[in-house]
Amino acid sequence: MDHYSDRLDGIFLALADPTRRAVLSRLAGGPASVGDLAKPFTMALPSFLKHIRALEESGLIRTSKQGRVRTCAIAPESLAAVETWLAAQRAVWETRSDRLDRFVTRAQQKDDPT
Amino acid sequence: MDHYSDRLDGIFLALADPTRRAVLSRLAGGPASVGDLAKPFTMALPSFLKHIRALEESGLIRTSKQGRVRTCAIAPESLAAVETWLAAQRAVWETRSDRLDRFVTRAQQKDDPT
DNA sequence: GTGATACTTAGCCTCATGGATCACTATTCG
DNA sequence: CGAATAGTGATCCATGAGGCTAAGTATCAC
Numbered sequence: 001m002d003h004y005s006d007r008l009d010g011i012f013l014a015l016a017d018p019t020r021r022a023v024l025s026r027l028a029g030g031p032a033s034v035g036d037l038a039k040p041f042t043m044a045l046p047s048f049l050k051h052i053r054a055l056e057e058s059g060l061i062r063t064s065k066q067g068r069v070r071t072c073a074i075a076p077e078s079l080a081a082v083e084t085w086l087a088a089q090r091a092v093w094e095t096r097s098d099r100l101d102r103f104v105t106r107a108q109q110k111d112d113p114t
Numbered sequence: 115m116d117h118y119s120d121r122l123d124g125i126f127l128a129l130a131d132p133t134r135r136a137v138l139s140r141l142a143g144g145p146a147s148v149g150d151l152a153k154p155f156t157m158a159l160p161s162f163l164k165h166i167r168a169l170e171e172s173g174l175i176r177t178s179k180q181g182r183v184r185t186c187a188i189a190p191e192s193l194a195a196v197e198t199w200l201a202a203q204r205a206v207w208e209t210r211s212d213r214l215d216r217f218v219t220r221a222q223q224k225d226d227p228t
Numbered sequence: 229g230t231g232a233t234a235c236t237t238a239g240c241c242t243c244a245t246g247g248a249t250c251a252c253t254a255t256t257c258g
Numbered sequence: 259c260g261a262a263t264a265g266t267g268a269t270c271c272a273t274g275a276g277g278c279t280a281a282g283t284a285t286c287a288c
Contacts, residue, residue, distance in 0.1 A: 005132050012130035017246085018119045021199075028206035035264060045265075047247050054245095068255040068264045074207055083200060085135075086193060092142035093188055131276085149234060159235070161277050168275090182234045182285040 008085060010058035011078055019043075020051050020060075024074065027061060031073040034063075122199060124172035125192055133157075134165050134174075138188065141175060145187040148177075 014020055023037055038048045052072060055061045059078040063070050128134055137151055152162045166186060169175045173192040177184050 005135070008135065009130055009132060012126050013245095016123055016126035016130055018123060019246090021119070021122065024203065025206070028203050033264085043246085044248060046249080046267085049266075050246070065265085068253095070265065076204075076207060079200060079203060082196075086197060086200070089138065089142055089193060090190075092139070093190060127275095133276095147234085157276090158278060160237085160279085163236075164276070179235085182283095184235070 004081075007059070007081060011060060011082060014054050014058035014060055015082075017051065017054075019048075020055055023051060023055060023072075024060060027072060027074040031071050034070045034072065037072060118195075121173070121195060125174060125196060128168050128172035128174055129196075131165065131168075133162075134169055137165065137169060137186075138174060141186060141188040145185050148184045148186065151186060 015024075019041060022040070026032060026037060026040075034045075034049065034052060037052070038045055041048060052061075052063065055072075056063055059075055061072050062075050063072045065071075129138075133155060136154070140146060140151060140154075148159075148163065148166060151166070152159055155162060166175070166177065169186075170177055174189055175186050176189045177186045179185075
C-alpha cells in the first residue's frame with residue numbers, strides 16, 4: 001500500500017472544497033453535464049471546470065464527452081477508499097478506548113463536555 | 115447547517131496530508147507529546163508544529179500543555195462528522211442506484227473490475 | 229543560577245489553489 | 259454557410275500551505 005496514501009491525498013483535497021462537495025451531492029442524484037452542474041454557482045466556467053478536473057483526477061467522478069457535451073457521473077469506489085481509511089482509524093481507537101482509558105481520559109479533562 | 119460546511123472544509127483539508135494522517139494514526143493508539151509525535155519525521159519542529167495546529171484547529175485532535183510538554187489526543191467526534199457526510203452521500207446514490215441504473219452503469223464501463 | 233529540554237514565535241521562500249479574463253475549438257441548429 | 263452553444267486553453271493574479279532558519283520562552287535537572 002504505497003501510493004494508497006497519495007490517492008487519499010487527492011481525494012481528501014478534492015473533498016476540502018464546498019463547491020466540489022456540492023457537485024458531488026448533485027451527482028449523487030444522477031449524472032449531469034458540466035453546464036448543468038455549473039449553473040448554481042456564480043463563478044466563471046473555466047474556474048468551475050478546474051473543480052471538475054480536480055474531482056476527476058482524484059477519481060471521485062468519471063466524465064465522458066459526447067458531441068459538445070461532457071457528462072459527469074459519480075464514482076462510488078473512491079468514496080469506499082475513504083470509508084476504508086476511516087474504518088481503520090476507528091478500529092484502532094475503539095479497541096483501545098475499551099481498555100483502561102476511560103479513567104485516564106477523565107483525569108486529563110477538567111470537566112466533562114458530555 | 116450553515117458553517118457545517120466550513121467545518122468539513124477544515125477537516126478534509128487537514129486529512130489531505132500524509133504527515134497529518136500519520137499523526138492521527140499514531141494518536142489512535144493513545145495520546146503522545148509533540149516531541150514524540152515529531153520523531154518519525156525528518157522535518158524541522160516548527161514545520162511539524164504547524165501540522166499539529168492544523169489538526170487542532172480542524173477539531174481532529176485536542177491538546178493541552180502541562181509543564182513544558184504539550185500532549186495531543188485524538189478527538190473522535192470530528193471523524194463522526196466525516197462519517198455523517200459520507201453516509202449522507204451514500205444514502206442518495208445508493209437509493210437511486212437501486213432503480214434503473216445497473217443497466218446504464220454497465221453500458222458506461224468497458225469491463226467489470228469486480 | 230546554569231544548562232539542557234521542549235516547545236513557540238517570527239520571518240522568509242516557493243509552489244499550489246481558486247478565482248478571473250480573453251481567445252479558441254468543436255458541435256449543433258436554421 | 260453562419261450563428262449560437264458547450265466546453266477548452268492559456269495566462270494572470272492574490273492568497274495560503276508547507277517547508278526552512280534563527281531567535282525566544284518556559285520548565286526541569288543539577
